[in-house]
Amino acid sequence: MNTDISEVIIRPEGSLQILSYKEAEQLCDVSASGLNDLLRQCALAVLNTGAKEDNGLALLQKYHDFDIKVAVKGRGVQLVIKNPPRHAFVDNQMIVGLKEHLFAVIRDLVYARDEILDNPQFNLNHSHGITNAIFHIARNAGLLRANTVPNVVVCWGGHSIGLEEYKYSKHLGYELGLRNLDVCTGCGPGAMKGPMKGAVLGHGKQRYKVGRYIGITEPGIIAAEAPNAIVNELCIFPDIEKRLEAFVRLGHGIVIFPGGAGTMEELLYLLSILLHPANQALPFPVVLTGNAQSQTYFEGIMRFIDITLGEEASRLLTVMVDRPRDVASHMKACMAQIHQDRKASSDAYYYNWRLLVDIDQQTPFIPTHQSMAALNLHRNQPVHLLASQLRKAFSGIVAGNVKADGLREIALHGPFELHGDPKIMAEMDTLLQSFVEQKRMKLDASTYNPCYKIIRD
Template sequence: MIDPHVVEARVSPEGRLRVLSKSEIAKLLDSGSSGLYPVFRNSALAVLNSGSFLDDGKELLERYPDFDIHIVQEERGIKLEMTGAPAIAFVDGEMIRGIREHLFAVLRDILFTSSELVENPSFDLNTSEGTTDAVFHILRNAGLLRPRVEPNLVVCWGGHSISREEYDYSKRVGYEFGLRGLNICTGCGPGAMKGPMKGATIAHAKQRIRGGRYIGISEPGIIAAESPNAIVNELVICPDIEKRLEAFVRVGHVVTVFPGGVGTCEEILYLLGILLHPDNAHTRLPLIFTGPASAAAYFQQIDEFIRITLGEEARKLYRIILDDPAEVAKAVAEEMRNVKQLRMQAKDAYYFNWGLRIPQDLQRPFVPTHEAMARLDLHLDQPRHQLAANLRRAFSGVVGGNVKADTIRAVQKLGPFDIHGDAALLKPLDTLLEAFVKQSRMKLPGKAYVPCYRLAV
C-alpha cells in the first residue's frame, strides 16, 4: 500500500555545490559513530519537514523511520536520492525550491565543517581566537558576510511555540523593521523566528526593497524542533549551539528578544555573559526585549531572575519595550546608527564583529549529560559573567532534554537531570521554569510537559 505522506525523489542542487570528491561522498555515506551520515540524514529530514507543527526531534525520527537519503554522482554533478521523504516538501511531485535550497545548504555546511574545520590543523578550536576564526569561515563559506554594507541586521530571538497574539506581534515588529530597510536574522524556525521575517517581507515589498535578507542560523541538534521556515533565504548550519550563538552576535548589529522559553533564556544569558565580561566594557551590542502587553509578566519574570542572579549591572544592558512595534523599530534604527559610529571609530568591520571578546567558557561545546548537569557551578560566589555562562549551560541542558533526540533518550533511560547549587539561586530558577511550564512555553500547547530536570532546592 502506498503511503501518501511520504515520497521518493531525486533532486539536483541549488547554488554552488554541484560536485563532490569521492572522499566527501564516502564521509556522507558513513553511518558509523564518527561518520557524517546520521547528522546529514537527521538534518535533511528536519529541513524536509518544514511547515509541520512537530517540534520533537525524537518523535520526528520515529515518524519517518524509513527515510533514507543518498548522494548520486553523475557526469554533470551530484543529485540527492531520497526514499520515505515527507510529502509536505513537494508540490505536484516537485520539491519546493526553498526547501531544496535549504537541503543543499545543510549538505554544504556539514561537509565544510568536517573537511575544512575539524580535520584542518590550521584551526585550533581549543583557543578563543581559533573558534572565532572557525565561525568566520563557516559564515564566509555560506556567503553570509557582505563587506561595504552599513549595519542593518537585526537578530531576533524568541520561542518557536508562542501564542498567536505573540506571533502576530512579532510580525508587526518585523513589518516596522522592514519599513526602515532593516534585515532579519533568526534561529530560522517557526514562531518568533518566522514572525519578524514574515512582517519584513511585506514591508520590503511596500518599500520596493529587492534582495531583503532573511537569515536563519541553526545547528544539527536543534534543527528538528526549529525546522527552517519557508521565508529563510540564507541558511547556515553551525556544528554546535555555541558556534551558532557566536554567529548571531558576530554578524548581528542589534538583538531583539521576543517571548519564548528556556531556549530564549539560554540566548539571553549567553549574550549577558559576553557583555558582562570586563573586556567588553566599551563594546556596544544593543539588546531590546519586546512583546505585546500580555507578555509583561513574562518579561518581568526574566527581569527579576536577572536582577537576583546577575545584579543591577546586568539589567542596565537591555531595555524592555512593550506593545509598541513602531517604538521598537525606532529604537533599533537609532542603535544601528550608534553601532555604525562605534565600528567606524574602532575600525572594525560592519559584517563581522571582531572586537567582541567571547570567553572560552562560552565557546566550549557543552554536552548536557547527567554528569555534566550535576557538576554545573551554580553558586553566587563567582564573577557575574562566569555565573551567566554557567546558567546558560543549565538552560541549554533543559532545552536538550525537551527537544534533542539523543538527550531525550538519555533522560528517558536515566531519569531527569539533577541540578545543584545555592538555594538563593535555584529557588528563582525553579520559579522561572515553573512559570514557563504553566504558560506552555516548554513545548507546543496541547502536550503534557514532563520535566527533564530536578532542582536540589
C-alpha cells in the same frame, strides 16, 4: 505517514554540482565518523518544515524509513531521497525554498567537517581559533557582505508562542522592514518566523529588493525548530556554542520576544558576554519586547536577572512592551551609532571581531546527568561566569525537552538534577514553573513532564 513519493532524485546546483567522491562518501557513511546520520537528521528536518511538532526523536521515529544518499555521476552529483515528507512537494515537485535549504545542509556539513573540524590549521582549543572558524563557516555560506552598513537585527524568542504573541512579532518585523533593516533568527517557527514574515511586507512596501532573512541553526536543534520557508540564507553551524557566537558576531542588535528555556539560554549567553569587563564599552543594543499581555512574562525575566546576576546585568536590557514602532526606531538609531563605532575602530561592519568571548563560552557543553549536576550555580565567581553557568543549565533543559540525544538521556536516567545557591535555585524554579504554566516549554504542553529537578544546596 504519507508515502505517495517513495523516491525522488535531485541534482544540486552551484558548487555542489562538483562534490568529490570523498565528500559523497562522507555523506553516505553510516559509521560513527561519517556524515550520513547528521545528513539524514538535518535533511528530514528541512523537508518537514511547517509541521507542528518539536520532538527530534519522535520525528526520526515517525519517518523511520526516510533515507538520503549522495551519488557522484559522470556529469555531477545526484541526491537520492527515499520516503520524504509529502508536504515538502507541490504537484510532485519539491518546493524551491526547501530545495535550497537542503543544499545548504549539504554545503555546511561537508565544509564544517573537511575545512574546519578536521583541519589542523584551525585551533579549536583556542578562543580566537574558534572565532576564526565561525567566520569561515559564515563566509562560505555567503552570510558576510562587504560594503554594507550595519543593519542586521537578530530576533530571538520561543517556537511555541501563542497567536497574539506571534502577531506582535510579525508587526515588529514589519516595522523593521519599513526601516530597511534585515532580520536574522534561529530560523524556526513562532517568534523566529513572525519577524521575517513581517519584514517581507515592510521591505516590499519600501521596494527594498535585497531583503535578508538569515536563519542560523545547528544539527541538534534543527529537527525541533526546522527552518521556516521564508529563510533565504540558511547556515548550519556544528554546535550550539558556535551558533550562539555567530548570532553576536553577525548581528548588530538583538530583539528578544517571549519564549521558554531556549530563549533564556540565548539571553544568558548574551549577558555572559556583555558583562565581561572587556566588552562593556562596546555598543550592543538589546530590547525585550512583546504584546501587552507579555508584561508579566518580562517582569518575571527581569526579576530573575536582578536577583541572580544583579543590577549590572539588568541595565544592559531595555524592556519595551507593546511598542513595535518604538522598538524598530530604537534599533534604527542604534545602527547609526554602531556604524560610527565600527568606522572609528576599523572593525568590520559585517563581523564583530572586537567582542571578546571566553573559551568557556565557546567549548561545546554536552548535557549529561553528570555535567548538569556539576554546574557551578553559586555566587562564588564573577558575574559573567555565573551567567555562563546558568546558560548551560538552560541549555541542558532545552536538550531534555526537544533534542534527540537529550530525550534519550532523560528516558534512560530520568530528569537532570541542578544544584546551587538556594536563592538562585528558588528563582530558577519559579521561572521554569511559570514557563510550564504559560505553555512555553513544548508545543504540546498538555503532555509536558519536566526534564529537570531543582535542588537547593
